[in-house]
Amino acid sequence: MVSPVRNSHSTVDAVHDKKTRFSYGVKALQFHRITPKFQFCGTWNGPKQFEKFLEFLRTHHIQPILPGEKEDGIIITFDDGEKSIYDYAFPILKRFNFKAVVFVIIRYIGRENLWDISLTGERVQHLSWNEIFEMKKWGIEFGSHTITHRNLTQLSVHEIEYELSMSKRILEQNLGECSCVSYPFNRINMNVVRIARSVGYTYGFGGNGCSNFLLKKEAIYITDNLRSFGVKVFETPKWFYKYERIKQKVINYFTIATMVSRK
Numbered sequence: 001m002v003s004p005v006r007n008s009h010s011t012v013d014a015v016h017d018k019k020t021r022f023s024y025g026v027k028a029l030q031f032h033r034i035t036p037k038f039q040f041c042g043t044w045n046g047p048k049q050f051e052k053f054l055e056f057l058r059t060h061h062i063q064p065i066l067p068g069e070k071e072d073g074i075i076i077t078f079d080d081g082e083k084s085i086y087d088y089a090f091p092i093l094k095r096f097n098f099k100a101v102v103f104v105i106i107r108y109i110g111r112e113n114l115w116d117i118s119l120t121g122e123r124v125q126h127l128s129w130n131e132i133f134e135m136k137k138w139g140i141e142f143g144s145h146t147i148t149h150r151n152l153t154q155l156s157v158h159e160i161e162y163e164l165s166m167s168k169r170i171l172e173q174n175l176g177e178c179s180c181v182s183y184p185f186n187r188i189n190m191n192v193v194r195i196a197r198s199v200g201y202t203y204g205f206g207g208n209g210c211s212n213f214l215l216k217k218e219a220i221y222i223t224d225n226l227r228s229f230g231v232k233v234f235e236t237p238k239w240f241y242k243y244e245r246i247k248q249k250v251i252n253y254f255t256i257a258t259m260v261s262r263k
């Protein structure tokens with residue numbers, strides 16, 4: 001086996017190189033928007049930065065998997081299904097021959113985002129069906145991010161069923177399959193998980209990683225560098241990883257607060 005390339009600064013890498021198996025099973029690296037244009041939110045990455053992260057995976061012999069392929073591994077995911085994924089992330093993924101899963105919000109396919117207007121007043125364009133078809137043809141998988149991207153834990157059972165089953169059905173009708181859901185804002189409770197299972201999903205993303213319906217997502221931000229990215233991938237050193245998880249929770253909390261205040 002070829003030994004991984006080491007760079008000088010890194011005790012983190014030294015630990016990583018020894019690992020042959022991930023201790024956590026399957027988990028997602030969660031991206032949102034990939035764009036060269038500065039954004040005021042934290043949930044975006046520059047194309048060059050994204051490329052560096054993929055290079056990091058390749059250097060560490062990590063070939064990202066798709067759900068169901070293996071019992072452990074890393075899945076590259078994009079939440080919200082924005083057009084920037086097609087414009088900037090897709091060409092890079094193709095170059096690396098890395099597959100990924102894109103979670104789309106059904107109501108926003110081919111449309112501008114009405115809930116996330118940036119401070120500059122710019123609206124965010126979402127993937128069109130044609131872009132989705134093209135990416136799917138190459139091997140990108142598509143999952144549900146519900147119909148309207150509401151916090152599922154605040155909805156009635158009937159509404160949760162609608163959000164989860166209708167989105168699944170529409171994706172199946174157009175793409176032939178839909179086995180995964182990513183819960184908006186990572187908000188989950190017993191009802192949400194139970195319904196995700198009962199309407200026929202195989203995998204649910206968002207949670208602590210203890211089951212296929214609570215697969216862990218590691219949010220990757222513009223503020224991440226190779227060191228923090230490595231910590232999110234390998235979960236070592238433990239203290240650093242715990243700190244990164246708390247940070248993700250805090251950022252997630254503020255994301256929900258912003259969405260709610262815009263209603």
Ligand SMILES: [Zn+2]
Pocket residue numbers: 079080145149184185
């Ligand atoms: Zn989302």
